[in-house]
Amino acid sequence: MAKKSQAASDFTPESAQARLRKLVDNIPPSKGATIARVPDLDVCGMLAYSVMPSTGLAGEVIYLVGPDEMISSGLRTTINEVMRRLEVGKKPGVLDVYRFAHLFLRLRAHRRGIVLDAPDGHVLLRPGQLPAEIFTPPEATFEKDGAHFRFWIYETDHMEPFYFDVLVAPDGTTTFTESSPSLN
C-alpha cells in the first residue's frame, strides 16, 4: 500500500478551506469573501469551494483544492485540466451531458442555469421565449475529434435560454459556442 504524502494525510475540508482563506485574503477585492463548500463540483479528488466577494454571484470564483494544488475558475485552462484528467475527450461516456454541463457552466462559462429537456422546461420560460422548432434535447456524442456536448439551458443570470455546443478534445482542450434566441 502506497504511503500517503504528508500533504495528503493532512488534507481535510477544513485544512483545504484554511489554505484557501489565506490565499483569498491576499487578493484585495476578495479579502473577507464568503467561502463555502460546493460538494457537487468536487472532481478529480479535489474539493470545490465557492469564493464570493462583495459583488456576490457576479464575482464568484470556484476553487478546486487538492492536497498539493489549488486551481480556479478564474483561468480558462482549469476546465481543460479537469477534462484532461477525466479523459473526457479520449473515451466515450465519461460524463453524461448533465454532469458535464454542470462542471462546464460553473468552471468555465461562469453561468448558472438548468439544462432543459423540453422547450418549456423551466417555470420562468415565457411562451415563445424558446421556440420549439429550434430546441434540441441535450446530447453527448463521441466522435474522432473528441466528446461533443450540446444542450440548452435556462440561464438564471440573464433569465434567458442559452444554447451551448461544446467540444472536448482528446487532450482536454475545451472549446465552445453559445447563443441565445433572445439576445442574438
Added chain:
Amino acid sequence: MAESTIHQNKQEQTESQQNKRPDRVESAGLNLTPERPFLASGEDSIEKHIQLLGDNRIHASKRQKLASYISHTRGNRYLQRIIDTTRIGAIQRDPNGETTTAGTGEGSGAETQTLEQQLTAAMEGIGTDEAAILSAIRSASVPDRQRVLANSALMGQLRSELSGSDLFNTLEALGAPLVDLLSFPMEGWGTDEATLFRLTANAPADQRRAVIGNSGIMGQLRGELSGDDLWTVGRNLANGLRTEEQVAVANGLFDLSAAPSGVIRDATGLLMLSTEVVDRNTARRIINGSMNAHYIEDLTQPPDPAALVTGYGYDPALYTVYYKPGSTTETMLVQTNAVGFQATTTDICGMRTLSVDRWKTLLVHETNHALNPDYSTPLIQYKSEFRAYWVAEFREVADLDQRAQQVKAHILANYPAISAAYNSDEAVRNAIDAHTRPDGNVTNE
C-alpha cells in the same frame, strides 16, 4: 346716426310697453329678455307657437322675433320641439343669446340636410347654436362625422365659432382624435382629471401614439398632473403598446433624468408605469436618488486592471476589477460576463447589454436587498434572497407554493454558503423548509 339710434330705441320701448313686456329681467341687466313680439301672448300654447312659427304668411323677421322670445321665456328645448315639428330649419343665436329661425319652412328640415349643411346653417348669422350643432352631430352616422372631420374648412369654421366646452363637446361628438381633445380638460385654473382618464382610457392605439409623439401635449399632461393621476393617464396611454412606445410614454410624463440614459432609464420608466407597487416604489427610489443605478461598463477602473487580475491568479478575459462607485481605493472583482450586482447599499450595477426586462428585475431585486440589508447568518441571507427573488425574478409564477419551491431550489443551487448551512445544520434546514412566504419589506417602499 346717434339720433336715429335713440329714436329707434324709444320706438321699441314704446312698442314693448304696448305689448306688455313680461316682468322677467335677467340679473344685473346683463341678459335682458327680448321684448314680447306682437305675435305672442303670455298664455300661448305650444300648438299656437307651432302654428305661428310654421305660418309662411307671416314675415320671417316676425317669426324670428317670436322664436327669440320663446327661446328666452320657455327655453331652447321647448323651442327645439317647435322647430322639429314645424321644420322651420336651423336656429341661429346671436352673442346676446337671441334666437332666430332660419330656413324657409317646409323642405328645409335637418333630416333632408347633410351634416355639413346642418352645421353650416347652425353657424350662419351673427351667433351660433351650439345645441343644434351637437344634436346634428349626435344624430349623424360615423362616416358623416368622419367626413366633417376631414373637411378642413368646416372644421376651421367650427373652431372659430365655438370655444371651451362647446368646442370640446363638438370635437368629441365628431370623434376627433385624442390629440385634439386632451388639452381641453387642462384649460383654465383646474384640471378635469376624470375627463382625461375617460379620454385616454377609451382612445384607440393609433390616437394614443399620436399623443405620445406630441411633446407639447405630453408636457402639458406632465405639468398639470401628478401622483396617481399622472400614473393613471400614463397607464392608459401605454396600455397594450409595444415596449418602446411605453418607454416613450414614461419619458414624456416622468422626470427620469436621475437614471442613466439608455436601458436603465427605459427600465425605470417602465417600472413607473407598472401596476405593481414594488415596481413603482423601486422606480421612485431611482428617480429621487435614494438608489443609484450604474452601467458596469461606466465604472472607473484602477490603472492596468488586466495586470492586477493576472496578479490575483485570474485570466483578464474572465475577470476584471472596478472601483466601487464613489471610491478611488476600494476595488471590486467582477466577472467579465457578469449580469449585475449591488455594489454598495445604495448602488446597483448592471451591464449595458442587458435587456430592459432584465434591468427591471435587477433594479427591483437589488433595491429590495438594499432595503433589507441584514445578511448576518445564512438563514437571514436565505430570507433576504427569498424575498428579493420572490418580488423580482420569480414573481410571474402565479402559484405561490410553486413559486416558493422554485425560489428555494434556485437559492440552494446558487448560494453555496446557504446550501452548506442547509445541508449541515438541521435547525437552519427546518427554518428554510418552513419559510414559504417572504417577510420584511416586500414593497421597496
